[in-house]
Amino acid sequence: MRRLLLSDCKEALKATSAEGNAEMRVHQDYPLNVGASAHSVRQKFITEQKNFYIRNHGSLPTVDVQHYRLTVGGLVQTSLELTLDELRAAFSSVTVTATLQCAGHRRDELAAIRAIPGEVIWSAETAGTATWKGVALRDLLQAAGLKKSARHVAFLGLDEISKDGERFGFGGSIPVEKALSSEVLLAYEMNGEPLAPAHGFPVRVVVPGYIGARSVKWLANITLQEEPSSNYYQARAYKLFPPHIRAETADWQQGQMLGPLPINSVICSLQPGAVCQAGQLAIQGYAIAGEDQRIERVELSLDAGASWLEATLTEQARRWAWSFWEASVQVQPGTYQLMVRAWDTAGHVQPENLESIWNWKGYLNNAWQRVTISIE
Helix, strand or coil: CEECCHHHHHHHHHHCCCCCCCCEEEEECCCCEEEECHHHHCCCCCCCHHHCCECCCCCCEECCHHHCCEEEEECECCCEEECHHHHHHHCCEEEEEEEEECCCCCHHHHHCCCCCCCCCCCCCCCEEEEEEEEEEHHHHHHHHCECCCCCEEEEEECCCEEECCEEECCEEEEEHHHHCCCCCEEEEEECCEECCHHHCCCCEEECCCECHHHCCCCEEEEEEECCCCCCHHHHCCCEECCCCCCHHHCCCCCCEECCECCCEEEECCCCCCCEECCEEEEEEEEEECCCCCCEEEEEEECECCCCCEECEEEECCCCCCCEEEEEEEEECCEEEEEEEEEEECCCCECCCCCCCCCCCCCCCCCCCEEEEEEEC
């Protein structure tokens, strides 16, 4: 196995069909970070690979399958070491249609309030839905035999990150209860095709309902342990702080480790500043329910929240995947501030104000989205 250089990252971008795609925006070449426009991903319920966002923190490893090994260790009865062929042969394959969303989704709206330095300023471009095929993680864990003291399942990838003079792979963990849920996969296919290098070939974790960072790519090691992962991206990077905390005053022990996603909704068919014609206006978007809930209702306002109308759920999602919504409204010339909010089956609703959820890392923006447009 080797690590990809900058030139290799560009080749990997070509391999995903993202390069030259007007709907994709390259935020960084190295590490490779590419966003898909909300408009593009709303075209199909299952996001095509060429329109699926790419989030990385380090190198893109190229993996020689003949030498690839997946290990399972730590607080288990029997340690395992499997080739890709052995993994596929030893365990039944399962599929899950699930939405992945980055914790930095819609960060640009938070950054417009106060600066968020050192982070990729994503817009509503880091969400996508795929049909993942692989092995249920719980089947692998049951084969290894969990010890009673195991509380967390930690993952480590084959990529390489340089930070503060150290070199390490991207990692993270999830509680053992989530790991034993049927929807958590070790995926080797995405939409009926092998994983592309940028999406984690040959095996990645898929943790539906959790932030995308927990779906570790290029998976090499699974470790059962008493405490959450000590990897930088679990212990430090992906933590949530209240609005009054800043980087220089943050106590990392007090930050909230990110896990389940909150409910969210996005307007996809109209960008801020769009100019449209008077008459009938079609508005489309998607909504994502947190954890294991489903979207119950989506409401849209054309007058900055003075009144609301219920949108139509055109594709009502099963658990773990987004729902598509749309509304058709009559509009006259003028300026309109569109707003969208959603409820899930547990009664959760999005918070109204960005200010109430602002944080210096720009994570988990799920406030009502606001899009101002002009009608001629």
